[in-house]
Each structure stands twice: as C-alpha cells, then as structure tokens.
Amino acid sequence: MIYSIFTCIWNRGLTGERTVKWLRLSKALTVPETTSIHEACHxxxxxxxxxxxxxxxxxxxxxxxxxxxxxxxxxxREVNLEDTPVSKVMTRNPVFVLSDTLAVEALQKMVQGKFRHLPVVENGEVIALLDIAKCLNDAIARLERAAEKGKAIAAAVEGVEKHWGTSISGPNTFIEALRDRMFRPSLSTIISENSKIVTVAPTDTVLMAAKKMLEYRLSSAIVTVENKPRGILTSKDILMRVIAQELAPDSTLVEKVMTQNPECATVDTPILDALHYMHDGKFLHLPVVDRDGVIIAIIDVLHIIHAAVATVGSTAGVNNETTNTMMQKFWDSAMTLTPDDEENTHSENSLKLASEGAETGRSLPHPSLTLPNTFAFKIQDKKGRMHRFNCETRSLADLLTAILQRVGNDIDRNNLPQILYEDEDHDKVLLALDSDLAAAMDHARLAGWKGLRLHLDYSGATGRRWGSGSKGLDYAQADAWASAYSAVAAGAALVVGLGVIAFLRRAGN
Incomplete structure (x- = not known):
C-alpha cells in the first residue's frame, strides 16, 4: 500500500501537468485599439x-x-502621441495561451519567441499576463530548494547502494547538473566579443537615446563618462519618467531621467548571482563591466536564458535539436519539483478600460486555487534574498513549518527567534500564539492586504530551545517550534522515500 501511494505521488510529479494557472501571473490591462497612444501610455x-x-x-x-x-x-520615430491611435504602433496578433495550457508549453513559447510577455485567455477573454522574468526566478528558487532536499535523497540512495552493492546517481543528479551547468558559470561565458550596447552621454537628449535604441533594437542605453557607467536609461524609464511626466523627449537631457549609478556585474559574476541581483533589485537590465570597470555589455533575462542554453549545448557537444530541448527540460524539472512548496501567486483581477479611460464596470476575475485558510507571506534570509510563499494559517506551527522550509539554515535551534509581522504603521507585532496569528489574519483581510511581511527577532530569544519546557508565551512558542521541526522532518522522510522508490523502479526496469 505504501509503495503504491509513493508511486502514485512520484508519477504525478513527473508528468509535469501543471497548467498556466500555477505560474505567477500579472494583472492584464486592456484598452480598445482605437485608444490614443497618449492615453494608453497614461x-x-x-x-x-x-x-x-x-x-x-x-x-x-x-x-x-x-x-x-x-x-x-x-x-x-517622433510619432504624435495625441492624434495617433495605438493600433498604428502595437504588435498585432500576439501569441497567447489558454489558462489550461500546460505551464511548460507556455514558457517554451516565450523562450522560442524571445518575448517577455504572454497573454493568458479564458473563455475568449484576456485574464492575465505571463512575465517570463518572474517565472524564471520562481523556477530557479524551486530548483535551489530541491537541491537542498536532494541532500536527504542522496543520503537515502547511499544507504540503498550499500545494501544492494551497486552504484547509482540520485534522483536529483540531473536537476543539479542542469542548474549548475546553465546558471553557475560566470557571465564571461555568455558574453560575446561583439555584444551590442547603446551608450549615450549624460547631456544627450532622450530622443537621441531612443533613436540609438531603435537602431540597435535594444530597450536600454548605458550613460557613460570615459567608458565608465554613470547611469542607465531604459524603455520603462522613458515611459514612466518622460511621457508620464509630460516632458519633451527632444529637449529633456538623459541625466535628468536616468537611473544613476546602476548596479553592475562583472565578467566574473556567476550567472545565477546576476539573476538574483536583477530579481532583488527589481530591474531587468544589468550592465556588465570588465576588470577595469569599463562597460562591455548589458544583459537582460531573455539574453541570459538563451545564452545559458547555448553554452550548455556547445560545452556538452550536443546537436542543435538537443540544445533546443534543454530549456524545456529546465522548465519541466522546475515545474515537477517540490509540489509541497508550490506558491500559488496568482494575478490580481485584470482591468479592462474603455477608450476614454473609464472602467467598464467589471473586471475579469482570475480563477484562484488559493484555499480559504491560506495566506501570502514574505520573509528575508540572511543573504538579503526575499522568500514569498503561501501557507496554511490554522496554527502558528503551520507558519513556522513554512518558514523552516525557506530559511531553516538561518535559524539556530539552540537560540530560536521570535516571529514578528509588520503592520501598516511599520510596527513589528509579536506572533506567539495561534490566537495572535488568527488576529493578524483577520486584521490583514479587513485591511485588504495581499500578504504579511515577517521578521525573525533574536533580541529576546537568548538560550530558548524548542521543547525546553519554558512557561507562558515562551512555552507556547517552543511547542509550535517543536511541531514545525517535526513536520519538516516528516517532509524530509517523504522526499527520501520518493528517492528510494525512484531507485527501486529503475532497478526493477
């Protein structure tokens, strides 16, 4: 019976049958094609x-x-914003997917088509947008969590090897190798000698910068002084800081609207670190400098994906067909891993606007898979990376279990922290009891919050251990921590079991 249950779970995980609804969706804003460019930009x-x-x-x-x-x-191209309808400059008939399309298939379309955004349609109407930058970050985070769990699998497999007197590779070997070969090498391995880059001076106009971006078919320009980056101007900056502010592109200087002193990577920066920089800083373009600080390239998410896949293919000596399937395998692996860690971060209600800018009176709801007793949280680890997740809120132990799964390596079991959440006044409120968590959930939902920011506080945690038998709130927290650690241990045992089952199936074949 246990074998059958494990086999069922394992087979379900390997099918990769997660649909677009499982991906992180962004709200879709739609207007009629007759809308003026000025109004659309507004x-x-x-x-x-x-x-x-x-x-x-x-x-x-x-x-x-x-x-x-x-x-x-x-x-x-100096098009008149007021008098020109957006239909004159839009990309016609964009590729789209249905809400029940397989997630892997949708992501593969974006990689092959080299576009960041993919509309999601349900019952003939647009309900959301897929953004590949967000999906890539989620996939890498999922693979990193799986790699941590892979340590437990490896230990179990090692025990099986000793018993059977054979040598096999653990179930996560392929996942770890794929991740490491694609995203662990440095940026120097994916930057060509003739990388296209737009450079402008601080005193150039926005119009001059835009014309250069058009010439090179890029969406960003590096502002340099003596070949050293001093700023960056992106297409989003032009939209938000020039057009939205009613500034004239032909007379507005780049230095007035650029992002000053942008974060830069070096040629020695690992690809994975570069992706983390972009996600944590919430930017899509990353300047790359050489060891002397001279700008040599600028990369974006799509650039990294394609370059990483090509690098894997060339170093492995495989043919083009195999290379083209590497990203498919990457997405498929990410989609099928750690189903217990799924983050159902669905879109907000999409907004449909009339041509005059008024709302039509109804929004297009996105079907939600979030359970009524779950809520969204985020917490920062010691490396400064933000972890976002949904979890059950029936008890404090549920929340602590989810925290351990994300940042467990940061927590000292001999000196357990208190859990605090941040309210609307940026005060940090203690979560010590189940009733505290329930009150926090009621308050958050009444306030219309989408999630809670959590903090780990060690100021009052000196020497407190789970199961130590302290009284009052300390005892309640200790009991919740003990339950959380037990739940994590049970989850690890399940993962080990899946690893053993996978080995037994291969051995049987």
Whole structure:
C-alpha cells in the first residue's frame, strides 16, 4: 500500500501537468485599439505596468504594446502621441495561451519567441499576463530548494547502494547538473566579443537615446563618462519618467531621467548571482563591466536564458535539436519539483478600460486555487534574498513549518527567534500564539492586504530551545517550534522515500 501511494505521488510529479494557472501571473490591462497612444501610455504609467493589451471592436485580443514599443516605435520615430491611435504602433496578433495550457508549453513559447510577455485567455477573454522574468526566478528558487532536499535523497540512495552493492546517481543528479551547468558559470561565458550596447552621454537628449535604441533594437542605453557607467536609461524609464511626466523627449537631457549609478556585474559574476541581483533589485537590465570597470555589455533575462542554453549545448557537444530541448527540460524539472512548496501567486483581477479611460464596470476575475485558510507571506534570509510563499494559517506551527522550509539554515535551534509581522504603521507585532496569528489574519483581510511581511527577532530569544519546557508565551512558542521541526522532518522522510522508490523502479526496469 505504501509503495503504491509513493508511486502514485512520484508519477504525478513527473508528468509535469501543471497548467498556466500555477505560474505567477500579472494583472492584464486592456484598452480598445482605437485608444490614443497618449492615453494608453497614461494608463500604463498609472498602473505601473510595462505592457498593455489591445482589443478590437468585438472585444477580442488584437495587439500588445510594451514599453520598448513606446521607446522605439513612438519616441524614436517622433510619432504624435495625441492624434495617433495605438493600433498604428502595437504588435498585432500576439501569441497567447489558454489558462489550461500546460505551464511548460507556455514558457517554451516565450523562450522560442524571445518575448517577455504572454497573454493568458479564458473563455475568449484576456485574464492575465505571463512575465517570463518572474517565472524564471520562481523556477530557479524551486530548483535551489530541491537541491537542498536532494541532500536527504542522496543520503537515502547511499544507504540503498550499500545494501544492494551497486552504484547509482540520485534522483536529483540531473536537476543539479542542469542548474549548475546553465546558471553557475560566470557571465564571461555568455558574453560575446561583439555584444551590442547603446551608450549615450549624460547631456544627450532622450530622443537621441531612443533613436540609438531603435537602431540597435535594444530597450536600454548605458550613460557613460570615459567608458565608465554613470547611469542607465531604459524603455520603462522613458515611459514612466518622460511621457508620464509630460516632458519633451527632444529637449529633456538623459541625466535628468536616468537611473544613476546602476548596479553592475562583472565578467566574473556567476550567472545565477546576476539573476538574483536583477530579481532583488527589481530591474531587468544589468550592465556588465570588465576588470577595469569599463562597460562591455548589458544583459537582460531573455539574453541570459538563451545564452545559458547555448553554452550548455556547445560545452556538452550536443546537436542543435538537443540544445533546443534543454530549456524545456529546465522548465519541466522546475515545474515537477517540490509540489509541497508550490506558491500559488496568482494575478490580481485584470482591468479592462474603455477608450476614454473609464472602467467598464467589471473586471475579469482570475480563477484562484488559493484555499480559504491560506495566506501570502514574505520573509528575508540572511543573504538579503526575499522568500514569498503561501501557507496554511490554522496554527502558528503551520507558519513556522513554512518558514523552516525557506530559511531553516538561518535559524539556530539552540537560540530560536521570535516571529514578528509588520503592520501598516511599520510596527513589528509579536506572533506567539495561534490566537495572535488568527488576529493578524483577520486584521490583514479587513485591511485588504495581499500578504504579511515577517521578521525573525533574536533580541529576546537568548538560550530558548524548542521543547525546553519554558512557561507562558515562551512555552507556547517552543511547542509550535517543536511541531514545525517535526513536520519538516516528516517532509524530509517523504522526499527520501520518493528517492528510494525512484531507485527501486529503475532497478526493477
């Protein structure tokens, strides 16, 4: 019976049958194609989005407008924003997927098509947008968590090897190798000698920068002084800081609207670290300098993906067909790993606007798989990385279990921290009892919050161990920590069991 249960879970995990609904979706903003470019840009800036979907007279999807389109097709070509409908500059008939499309298939479309945004349609109407940058970060985070769990699997497999007198590779070997070969090498391995880069001076105008971006078909320009980066101007900056502020591109200097002193990577920076820099800093373009600080390239998420896959293919000596399937395997591996850690971060309600900017009176709800007793949380680890997750809120032990699964290596079991959450006044409120968590959930839902920011506090935790038998709140917290550690241990045992089952199946074959 146990074998059958394990086999069922394992087979279900390997099928990769997660649909687009499991991915991190962004709200979709749609307007009629007859809307003026000026009004479309106004809505993009107001809603802080970098892509807008357009519909025809039958309310069907007919186009997409991105911040890059605004910079290169509108500003660079000096198109009149007020009098020109957005249909003149949009990308017509964009590729889209249905909400029940397999997640792996949707992501593969984005990689092959080299586009960041993918509309999601349900019952003929647009409900959300996929952003590959967010999906890539989630996939890498999932693989990193799986690699940690792989240590437990490796230990179990080692025991099986000794018993059977054979040698096998653990179930996570392929996953770890794929991740390491694609994202562990340094940026020097994916930057070509003739990398395209747009450089401008601080005193150049935004119009001059946009024309150069159009010429090189890029969405960013590096502002340099003596070949050293002093700023960066992206297509999103042009949208948000120039058009939204009603500034004239032909007279506005780049130095007035650029992002000053951007974070840069070096040629020795690992690809994985570069991706973390971009995610943590919430930017999509990363300048790369040589060992003398001279700008040599600028990379974005799509650049990294394609370059990493090509690098893997060339170093492995495989053919083009095999290389083209590497990213498929990467997404498939990420989708099928750690189902217990799934983060159902669905989109907010998508917004559909009339041509005059008024709301139509109804939004397009995105089907939610979130259970009523779950809530969203985020917590920062010691390396400064933010972890976002959904978890059960029936008890404090549920929350502590989820925290251990994310940042367990940061927590000293001999000196357990208190758990605090941040309220609307940025005060940190103690979560010591189940009732505290229930009160926090009630308060958050009444306030319309989408999640809670958590903090680990060691100021009052000196010498407190779980199961130590302390009284009052300390005792309640200790009991919750003990339950959490037990739950994590049980989860690890399940993972080990899956590893053993996988070995037995292979041995049987």
């Amino acid at each position: 809505w993009m800036a107001t809603r802080r989005v970098d892509a807008l979907l357009l519909t025809d007279s039958n309310a069907l999807l007919c186009g997409i407008l991105t911040d890059k389109d605004v910079a290169t097709r509108v500003i660079a």
